[in-house]
Amino acid sequence: MFNRSAIVNVRSIGHHTVNGLWRLGYASRFFGLILLQSGTSFRRLRLIIRELYFTGVLSLIIVLVSGLFVGMVLGLQGYQTLQTYGSESALGVLVALSLVRELGPVVSALLFASRAGSAMTAEIGLMKATEQLSAMEMMAVDPIARVVAPRFWAGVISMPLLAAMFSAMGVFGGYLVGVVLIGVDEGSFWSQMQNAVDFREDIVNGVIKSFVFGVAVTWIALFEGYDAPPTAEGVSGATTRTVVTSSLAILGLDFVLTAFMFRGV
């Protein structure tokens, strides 16, 4: 009745489903362990500060420069479109709202995933491959408390800050192109922006988004590193998976969060 390849296919579907569920369960347990072991890293703040330097400060350049250029492109494109309706003065609103609500959190999280998340995965994966994590356990040092939790909190803290800087830089870029270069009226640029952007509705929601993205990206990156097969190939595969999975997670979560936050009411 059934040929052999069909049976193999069905079996592989089942295998992948069970494997995925197993990994999801392990990842959730891992997340719980991180939260449980966070006390140590807050008592030893130097660990978090060191990681903040590597995840936050070193991602600063790419986030700031991309923010500036995204804002400048928004200024140019927005002007082109708004001009057809004779409402160039709404350029500030367009730039600020799209940055604060969507582009700021999402693009900076994507950059963060590829800049800092991949580095985290590779670092922890290599630590595991070279048995540094096992060595820590031998010395009765919990690798989750010593290595993983500080990286997690550093990522969670730096993500909203980076997103805020991205948005601020983008608004400045939009101002540069719109007002300085093209010559949109400066007064209406700022005043319409200030009328349209609400602190609670737009800015706080953007910060909440970037906080959620920070948790998701660092969680995925740390788990992939911790779970990586201890070989060169395994670590490289885990690094790729980190970038792919966290980018998809960011975009998916963004849709869910947007559906909750901005229902046009």
Add this chain to the structure above:
Amino acid sequence: MLDLWVGLFVCAGIGALLVLALKVGNMSGVSVADTYKVYAEFDNVGGLKPRAPVKSAGVVVGRVADVSFNNQSFRARVTLNLDKRYQFPQDSSASILTAGLLGEQYIGMDGGGDEHMLKDGDRLAITQSAVVLEKIIGQFLYGKAAETGKEKAK
């Protein structure tokens, strides 16, 4: 050295948030100032939304706090937060206007001649509802039809 950079990073991040809140958002606007509440009932509010500006002579003097439905009078009940710096006579009127042809709706306040000023919790008696485009078109068409009917009768 590490601490210095991290400190700078955190300061820059918080600074960016402050810039967003103060320069991009409207934290520095009227919403922070002391306000008093005034109510007004309209037959139709059109597309008026909370946080729409309340203007008098074109100057923003407050914001719409809430739009709700009064089930006793079957009219829309609008709560206005007016800036304490601006006082209006008790017989002032409120009308719902539109900024530009397709713009947002806002409330225009016209001062009256009463000696007593509006207090917190007062109700504006004279109101003018939003203009509903369909009704105007309907009236116009009705008027046209009546005119042509008269002409034919002649």
